[in-house]
Amino acid sequence: MEVTDHLFRREAGRMVAVLTRVFGMHNIALAEDAVQDAFLRAVEVWKFRGMPENPSAWLMAAAKNRALDILRRQRTAKTFAPELGRLLESEWTLAPVVEELFAPQAIKDDLLRMMFSCCHPRVPEEAQVALMLQILCGFGVGEIASAFVSTRSATEKRITRAKKVLAASKKLFDVTASAEFSARLPAVQRALYLLFNEGYHGASPETAVRTDLCREAMRLNAILLENPLGRVPTTYALAALMCLNAARLPSRVDAAGNLSSLFDQDRTQWDQQLIVEGQALLDLSFTGTELTEYHLEAAIASVHARARHSEDTNWVDIVSLYDRLLELRPTPIIALNRAIAVAQQAGPEKGLSEINSIGGRERLATYPFYFAALGELELRCGRDEIALQHFAAALKVARNPMERRFLAQRAKACSTLHDTTRPRA
Numbered sequence: 001m002e003v004t005d006h007l008f009r010r011e012a013g014r015m016v017a018v019l020t021r022v023f024g025m026h027n028i029a030l031a032e033d034a035v036q037d038a039f040l041r042a043v044e045v046w047k048f049r050g051m052p053e054n055p056s057a058w059l060m061a062a063a064k065n066r067a068l069d070i071l072r073r074q075r076t077a078k079t080f081a082p083e084l085g086r087l088l089e090s091e092w093t094l095a096p097v098v099e100e101l102f103a104p105q106a107i108k109d110d111l112l113r114m115m116f117s118c119c120h121p122r123v124p125e126e127a128q129v130a131l132m133l134q135i136l137c138g139f140g141v142g143e144i145a146s147a148f149v150s151t152r153s154a155t156e157k158r159i160t161r162a163k164k165v166l167a168a169s170k171k172l173f174d175v176t177a178s179a180e181f182s183a184r185l186p187a188v189q190r191a192l193y194l195l196f197n198e199g200y201h202g203a204s205p206e207t208a209v210r211t212d213l214c215r216e217a218m219r220l221n222a223i224l225l226e227n228p229l230g231r232v233p234t235t236y237a238l239a240a241l242m243c244l245n246a247a248r249l250p251s252r253v254d255a256a257g258n259l260s261s262l263f264d265q266d267r268t269q270w271d272q273q274l275i276v277e278g279q280a281l282l283d284l285s286f287t288g289t290e291l292t293e294y295h296l297e298a299a300i301a302s303v304h305a306r307a308r309h310s311e312d313t314n315w316v317d318i319v320s321l322y323d324r325l326l327e328l329r330p331t332p333i334i335a336l337n338r339a340i341a342v343a344q345q346a347g348p349e350k351g352l353s354e355i356n357s358i359g360g361r362e363r364l365a366t367y368p369f370y371f372a373a374l375g376e377l378e379l380r381c382g383r384d385e386i387a388l389q390h391f392a393a394a395l396k397v398a399r400n401p402m403e404r405r406f407l408a409q410r411a412k413a414c415s416t417l418h419d420t421t422r423p424r425a
Contacts, residue, residue: 011138013111015035029163042055060102072094111223119188120165124158125191129198130162131159133213148198175227189234196213199211200249236285240285241294241298247272285298296322296324303318315341332358336358338354355373368394369394375389384414392411
């Protein structure tokens with residue numbers, strides 16, 4: 001059932017978070033099994049009775065009843081959440097305590113606690129994002145493997161190892177401890193940033209754009225902003241970046257399912273509400289003294305959002321922002337994006353010169369849009385045969401059908417130009 005799948009995406013994280021709070025982090029597998037049981041029960045019951053008026057409430061009630069059943073049957077054989085202690089051992093206190101833990105605000109708090117638990121310092125960065133996708137967003141192992149261009153078995157092992165680290169902590173992260181919260185906050189922000197980027201222009205073998213990943217990152221970041229300790233300039237900057245980039249999602253893929261470059265996008269399709277929201281969040285992000293990569297990337301996205309047409313873009317400002325971003329994070333990808341901006345400001349020859357001077361350029365050898373950028377600039381210089389070679393190289397490392405179609409179209413444009421300019425016999 002498609003509706004059930006959508007509900008799982010939306011409700012699974014909330015249910016796992018609250019059940020882990022009840023059972024303890026060392027019983028996270030038990031919490032996940034209980035959620036699966038609730039969904040299987042929903043499929044069976046709704047098939048005959050129809051979907052209830054409030055399916056989310058029905059599912060949460062099913063999870064709560066399942067939790068009470070497990071606690072009553074296994075409390076002598078298992079240890080549960082250590083901080084709840086004897087409250088779960090007595091029938092007098094058991095039901096009221098579980099009822100309190102399933103209150104809406106408590107569930108929201110547990111989602112945040114789980115988010116910070118996933119970003120344990122002993123869990124590698126990629127595994128942190130994988131945990132978020134599985135535990136908080138309801139994604140399957142196969143989907144996560146696809147998103148990160150990994151095998152199913154390798155992804156499963158990565159998640160299993162990460163869960164063992166979480167299990168050792170026994171309980172969910174305490175989001176009321178300000179020092180610990182602040183210490184782990186950068187890792188949480190980084191994981192959300194990577195999650196959004198994977199959706200916006202990731203390396204999935206199926207598609208170049210995963211709107212669902214972008215939405216999940218935005219949803220989790222909104223939860224982070226609701227907490228006073230998470231409501232800091234850096235989180236506002238990250239939210240601004242997500243909103244301003246997500247505003248362009250409707251035009252990143254055309255009606256035929258093909259990628260559209262920034263220069264070819266129909267800007268009337270950009271989500272103006274998200275742009276307004278992103279600009280407001282960007283303003284809030286500059287209330288502090290810290291300038292991060294999220295601030296600068298959001299500022300770059302803001303310059304693009306303010307231009308009604310691509311030719312109206314203030315490339316001087318964008319190059320300046322990339323200069324500062326390179327100082328903070330000197331990576332070949334950022335240097336490549338800066339070179340493309342330089343080409344728009346100062347011409348394709350200057351852009352090519354900047355690309356050729358990128359340090360660590362060999363790290364871009366598997367990135368198709370490195371070769372595509374070279375192809376576009378050579379084409380603008382009138383060197384269509386060289387451009388065609390670059391697009392051919394890009395096609396060899398394209399990661400999904402969407403990228404291949406886009407690059408094949410650009411290669412075809414070079415061939416067409418070459419045929420029309422070839423001297424006739």
